[in-house]
Amino acid sequence: MDKEPTNTKDLEKQVAAREAVKYIRDNDIVGLGTGSTAYYAILEVAELVKNGLKIKGVPTSEHTASLATSLGIELLDMNSVEYIDVTIDGADEFDVQLNLIKGGGGAHFREKIVASLTKKEIIIADAAKKVDKLGKFKVPVEIVPLALNYVKRALTKLGGTGEVRMKDGSPFITDNHNVIIDADFGLIEDAAKLSESLNQIEGILAHGLFVNLTAMVIVGKGTEALTYTK
Numbered sequence: 723m724d725k726e727p728t729n730t731k732d733l734e735k736q737v738a739a740r741e742a743v744k745y746i747r748d749n750d751i752v753g754l755g756t757g758s759t760a761y762y763a764i765l766e767v768a769e770l771v772k773n774g775l776k777i778k779g780v781p782t783s784e785h786t787a788s789l790a791t792s793l794g795i796e797l798l799d800m801n802s803v804e805y806i807d808v809t810i811d812g813a814d815e816f817d818v819q820l821n822l823i824k825g826g827g828g829a830h831f832r833e834k835i836v837a838s839l840t841k842k843e844i845i846i847a848d849a850a851k852k853v854d855k856l857g858k859f860k861v862p863v864e865i866v867p868l869a870l871n872y873v874k875r876a877l878t879k880l881g882g883t884g885e886v887r888m889k890d891g892s893p894f895i896t897d898n899h900n901v902i903i904d905a906d907f908g909l910i911e912d913a914a915k916l917s918e919s920l921n922q923i924e925g926i927l928a929h930g931l932f933v934n935l936t937a938m939v940i941v942g943k944g945t946e947a948l949t950y951t952k
């Protein structure tokens with residue numbers, strides 16, 4: 723990925739990232755998201771650290787951990803913190819309630835734990851991610867491979883259809899050594915209810931519906947940052 727944006731969408735991601743890092747304070751523990759938008763936030767955090775800001779980062783994926791380390795950001799394991807002050811992450815969709823679909827990059831399990839530990843979860847996105855109802859983007863469901871067929875049938879019972887995510891001809895394997903089904907539930911009328919139902923299915927490690935975890939969404943629009951709160 724280029725450090726400097728080469729198109730409007732990336733420029734808007736950078737604008738949102740620059741606005742989001744304004745919420746970081748000295749000595750904060752900072753959750754570091756995953757994906758092409760969170761990438762710009764990590765670059766901004768690294769720049770601030772270079773200029774003297776003292777923070778420790780908690781990564782949401784192996785990829786983010788290596789990127790952050792390579793940029794000189796000191797990291798903590800999520801098991802070693804009781805809370806995280808601010809997390810900056812991306813999303814695949816968000817609605818006016820600031821509920822999200824995440825997991826396009828397959829990192830939603832760690833992203834959800836980090837979000838749950840976080841006092842201020844800030845989502846950065848480009849304008850195209852805002853929807854009236856979640857669900858055009860399929861809901862990523864991370865599944866322990868042994869339970870794949872059981873979970874597939876349980877998803878069908880809930881009205882979800884979907885295939886195992888593939889990469890280069892083989893199933894995509896997450897950082898936690900699991901597989902993902904991208905489940906299509908159509909447009910989702912009640913994200914909280916669907917989230918609860920998915921939480922009940924044994925064999926699902928985490929799904930990509932994030933309900934009531936977000937404090938703020940920041941969207942880059944041209945050179946301006948628009949902030950959505952509840």
Ligand SMILES: O=C(CO)[C@H](O)[C@H](O)COP(=O)(O)O
Nearest residue numbers: 757758759812825826827829
């Ligand atoms: O949830 C995620 C990864 O699991 C990402 O935040 C989400 O997929 C958005 O990615 P991008 O910023 O590249 O559009």
